[in-house]
Amino acid sequence: MDFKYDIIVVGAGHAGCEAAAAAANMGSKTLLITMDMGKIAQMSCNPAVGGIAKGQIVREIDALGGYMGIVTDKTSIQFRMLNRSKGPAMWSPRAQSDRNRYSEYWRGILENLPNLYIWQDMVRELIVKEGRVCGVKTFMDVEFAAKSVVLTNGTFLNGLLHIGKTKLRGGRISEPTATGLTEQLINFGFRADRMKTGTPVRIDGRTVHFEEMGEQPGEHDFHKFSYLDHTAHNLKQLSCWTTYTNEACHDILREGLPDSPLYNGQIESIGPRYCPSIETKIVTFADKTAHQLFLEPEGETTQEYYLNGFSSSLPLQAQLRALQQIPAFRDVHIYRPGYAIEYDFFDPTQLHHTLETKLVGNLFFAGQINGTTGYEEAGGQGLIAGINAHQSCHGGTPFILGRDEAYIGVLIDDLVTKGVDEPYRMFTSRAEYRILLRQDDADMRLTEKGYNLGLAQKDRYDLLTEKKAFRDAIISFAENYSIKAQYINEGLEKIGTTPLSHGCKLKDLILRPQLTLQNLSELVPALKVELEKVPASRKEEIIEAAEILIKYSGYIKREQIIADKINRLExxxxxxxxxxxxxxxxxxxxxxxxxxxxxxxxxxxxxxxxxxxxxxxxxxxxxxx
CATH class of the missing domain: 1.10.150.570 (GidA associated domain, C-terminal subdomain)
Structure with missing residues (x-):
């Protein structure tokens, strides 16, 4: 066993996994240190990946050559494309994953990557000489040397759990807290603070009256997270379920407020506005008689369910009694209560856009240590930190994504420029170039960049080249093919759109909201022939990409002009x-x-x-x- 590495990554959560994999794939000899090899890429909160804006980040990670999208596809038990009623700039993929298989699949990837080694231990100290990090010391008193270190400590830095008046030290339930690093970094001049997040009860599905809940099934079309040509959704697909709290439930929650750490002064750290606890909801929205809850399966075979919308740090009995007032949960058994967790983070304005710290050279931060929340935000940061740690070790050019290039670019620029005053979560509203940053074209934006770095492999680059060629051929055909009114009007009327008064280009018809390339191909034989040239395994994906560019070309061009003007200031x-x-x-x-x-x-x-x-x-x- 060697004790010298190019890069050491501390922590094997979603940021640490992407950072370690990126560094190793680019050629750096990398050590990933985790306190528990059985908890690699653990889904600490809900067993879901993606969502509004977050799904775009996952597709960007995938396009660059990361793994979150692949692992999610391989372990998903439900997939949905959110916001379909809006324009494609707002479409966001989301999947439920089998929690255990997600972690197992990630571990399988990491253990089999060349250049990547794993050590089970906890880091208690950085080794810093002349203002640059050069290794770490662990609680086993082992010293590892490295040219760069990436810290991805999640919620473990001085983590403290709250269930009512009960306090437990830990980074997650039943897992130890990490000590020593915060104090050392503060001594180096870093500004630290505390944040809070929470998680709901876990419910035994055998004790739920599903017949009194609304069913929310998944979708079964071609959409998935990864752009690679692989089969997704191999596991049994399961439904999520919806129900509502009620006044009887709220009454019990109100009775418990004096024992709530959020309201009795026990917790004073910063919590998220956009994902409030159930006790915060009943206080902030006192006029609301009901709040929607989502019951999400934790896996293909387990009976464990996650109750989204019922995050709480109230005492166990208050949580249980309140749940029992909801008809679907009147006989409920819970595996464990919800709890709040406080942990240390560092002001991200102390970072460069590469995620290297300004105070200590070759030291990088990624994930919740920077004040963010969410697997996707962590994974995106981890990928960029891993890339730049490798570049730093080997004299490469820093890799920075612009705000018009990726949601990951928006995320990191927001962190290092604005800092955080609450746990940072990505929203589409944070991006000024949403039309340019769609989920459908993350590969077009980023795969060539990943390939040039040596991160995205040739098979991925070849798929991109093929997709672009077929997409552009469809667009060119639509721009140049002329339609005559007498040959198509009858079909247009059957579809429910206005007939033509004179001929036009096919592209002009596609601009109509009622018309798509697919339904027009039934009216225009030449178009059908053109679409049949597309490889069957990717046909729907490529046709959708072409159609979005045709329908929204005016908006896309206008936003690109604005972005180009701003980039002059960049x-x-x-x-x-x-x-x-x-x-x-x-x-x-x-x-x-x-x-x-x-x-x-x-x-x-x-x-x-x-x-x-x-x-x-x-x-x-x-x-x-």
């Missing part, structure tokens, strides 16, 4: 060019914020909260001088 570099404290024409807040963040470019400076357009104009004038 090219104006200002790092190390100013002593902001000496620029008296800037506002006091601007001087303080610019000094703290030390932005790389004018565009980044413009996104810092508190920086006004007049402050930006002053910097531009000074640059002109």
């Amino acid at each position: 090219n104006i570099r200002i790092k190390d060019k100013f002593n902001y404290n000496n620029i008296q024409s800037l506002s006091t807040e601007a001087r303080q914020k610019l000094t703290k963040i030390d932005p790389e470019t004018i565009a980044q400076a413009s996104r810092i909260p508190g920086i006004s357009p007049s402050d930006i104009n002053i910097l531009l004038v000074l640059l002109g001088r």
Whole structure:
């Protein structure tokens, strides 16, 4: 066994797995340290991947050559495309996974990657010399040397669990907390704080009255997460279920509030607004008589269910009695109660866009240590940290994604530019270029980048090239093929759309909301022949990609023009060019914020909260001088 590595990744959650896999696949000798090899890529909260904006991140991870999409497809027990009633910029894939198989599949990948080694232990100290990290010390008193270290500690840094007035030290239920690192990093000058998140009860499905719940089945079309040409959804597909709380349930929850850590002062750390506990809901929305709950299966064969929407840190008896007021749960047995967890995180404005820390060289942070929440946000950061740790070790160019290139780019720019005042979760509203960052075209945006890095493999790049060729051929055909009214009007009327008064190009018909390439192919034999040229295994995916570009081309072009204008400011570099404290024409807040963040470019400076357009104009004038 060797004790010297290029890269050490601390923690094997979703960030750590992607970081370690990326570094190893790019050629770095990598060590992944985890406290429990049986909990690799553990789904600590709900057993689901994706969702609004999060699904886009997973497709981006996949397009670059990461694994989250592949593992999700191989272990999914339900798949849905959310937001279908809206435009494709809002479509977001989401899957329920078999929790245990998800972890097992990830472990199988990691254990069989060349260049990747695993060590079961806990890191208690970084080895830092002359301002650069050069290894770690573990609780077994083992020292490992490395050129770069990636910390992905999740909720384990001084983790503290709350169930009513009961406090338990741990990073997850029944798992130990990690100590030592926070205190050492603070001594190096890092700013740390505490955050809180929560998780609901786990329910025995044998004690649920499903007949009194609404069924929410999955979808069975061609959609999946990974762009690779593999079969998805091999496991038995299961439904989720919906029900509602009621006033009797709320009354019991209110009785328990004096014993709630959230309301008796026991917890003072920052919690999420967008995913509140059930006790927060009944206080904040006191006029609501019911809140929707989602019962989600944890696996193909297990009876364990996750009650989404009922996150709580109330005492066990309060949680159980409140649930029993809901008809579907009147006989409920729970495997374990919901709980809240507090943990340490570090102000992400202390990071570069590569996720390397500003205070210690070759040290990278990814995941909840940066104040984020969610498997997808963690995986995206882990991938970028792993890539840049490798580049740092081997003299490569830093890899940074722009806000117009990926949701991952938006995520990281938000973190390092704005910081966090609550657990950060990705929303489509955070991205100003949503039409450019669709889930359907993440491969077109990012796979070539991943291939050039040596991360995405040739088979993935070849699939992209093939898809692009067939997609563009369909678009070219639609732009050039002429339609005559007399040959198609009868078919148009049957579909329910206005007949033509004169001939037009096929593309003009596709712009109509009632018409698609598929239903038009039944009216236009030449189009049908063109579509039949597409490989059968990818036909629906490629046709959808072509149709989206045709139908939304005007919006896409307009947004691209805006992005190009903003990118001119991204090219104006200002790092190390100013002593902001000496620029008296800037506002006091601007001087303080610019000094703290030390932005790389004018565009980044413009996104810092508190920086006004007049402050930006002053910097531009000074640059002109």
